[in-house]
Amino acid sequence: xxxxxxxxxxxxxxxxxxxxxxxxxxxxxxxxxxxxxxxxxxxxxxxxxxxxxxxxxxxxxxxxxxxxxxxxxxxxxxxxxxxxxxxxxxxxxxxxxxxxxxxxxxxxxxxxxxxxxxxxxxxxxxxxxxxxxxxxxxxxxxxxxxxxxxxxxxxxxxxxxxxxxxxxxxxxxxxxxxxxxxxxxxxxxxxxxxxxxxxxxxxxxxxxxxxxxxxxxxxxxxxxxxxxxxxxxxxxxxxxxxxxxxxxxxxxxxxxxxxxxxxxxxxxxxxxxxxxxxxxxxx
Numbered sequence: 511x512x513x514x515x516x517x518x519x520x521x522x523x524x525x526x527x528x529x530x531x532x533x534x535x536x537x538x539x540x541x542x543x544x545x546x547x548x549x550x551x552x553x554x555x556x557x558x559x560x561x562x563x564x565x566x567x568x569x570x571x572x573x574x575x576x577x578x579x580x581x582x583x584x585x586x587x588x589x590x591x592x593x594x595x596x597x598x599x600x601x602x603x604x605x606x607x608x609x610x611x612x613x614x615x616x617x618x619x620x621x622x623x624x625x626x627x628x629x630x631x632x633x634x635x636x637x638x639x640x641x642x643x644x645x646x647x648x649x650x651x652x653x654x655x656x657x658x659x660x661x662x663x664x665x666x667x668x669x670x671x672x673x674x675x676x677x678x679x680x681x682x683x684x685x686x687x688x689x690x691x692x693x694x695x696x697x698x699x700x701x702x703x704x705x706x707x708x709x710x711x712x713x714x715x716x717x718x719x720x721x722x723x724x725x726x727x728x729x730x731x732x733x734x735x736x737x738x739x740x741x742x743x744x745x746x747x748x749x750x751x752x753x754x755x756x757x758x759x760x761x762x763x764x765x766x767x768x769x770x771x772x773x774x775x776x777x778x779x780x781x782x783x784x785x786x787x788x789x790x791x792x793x
Contacts, residue, residue: 691729
């Protein structure tokens, strides 16, 4: 069970599914829109993916692993990372996000995917001919119209790409997700009849993260989802159910990915749910 997230409501957050042709590569699109009388900071948690934010509002600030970047471009790349991202908005917020699936961005980029890790980049409008796209988007009235135009833009780039994902990429990623990150590299090797070097080569080339780090991200995402649901017996059992047999290691790992302790995270989610009468948040 997931509970309503007031932080998402406050920024006017909406999700949109990709068309069938882009579904193998795009996880979703999101839109945010609101006006603020004071600064507001949102915490965005990592899932190992990367994407773009197309901004129609005021500039904003991103903090990632203690590094700050002032986002004043019309298009900002949000690279894959293990760290949570803190975004501080001020005054007018109006943006559309493109979120690639893990491994899905590979066909679209000329750059090496690993070079984008832990980065938020203000892109010049000429990048990917975003200047042409932006001029079309800014004159459209609805999110639906804008997303349809973005999809035409992405499909054109997809068709022009000469790159191909390995036949193993999405199967390995799906396998890791199915096991909630509780899987060793040796088990992946055995399941897909590949050696460690082959798996690491696929991940470095197409995901931009090591296979081991990605499994850790997925395991932590599952922990996060368990705590967010509030449907847990206690923190010790949550750690054990997610493959942690040492509380000190569990807390250290959680803090590394979430920038807070599991106790603090759960307490904040519980307080929010109580304050909102345990209202469910439906995507």
